Amino acid sequence: MLPSGFLLWDKERLVAEGAGAVSIAPIIENKGLFMGKEVVAVISGGNIEDKLFRSILLQKLLRARAKGSVLLFT
Numbered sequence: 001m002l003p004s005g006f007l008l009w010d011k012e013r014l015v016a017e018g019a020g021a022v023s024i025a026p027i028i029e030n031k032g033l034f035m036g037k038e039v040v041a042v043i044s045g046g047n048i049e050d051k052l053f054r055s056i057l058l059q060k061l062l063r064a065r066a067k068g069s070v071l072l073f074t
Helices: 003-012 018-029 050-067
Strands: none
């Protein structure tokens, strides 16, 4: 899962497969260019299997824990 796909889940509880979340990747990487502007990004593709999605989230949590980072799911 792209970092943008994980961010969509973490912040907005939106499920999008990697290709469906790719539209927000440039926005995330270039926040300064988009700050204070109205921006539209098409997010699509919730066709990720639940088991795979849970597995990806678990891997992300385990990596963060190994680095000493904390991920909060609100």
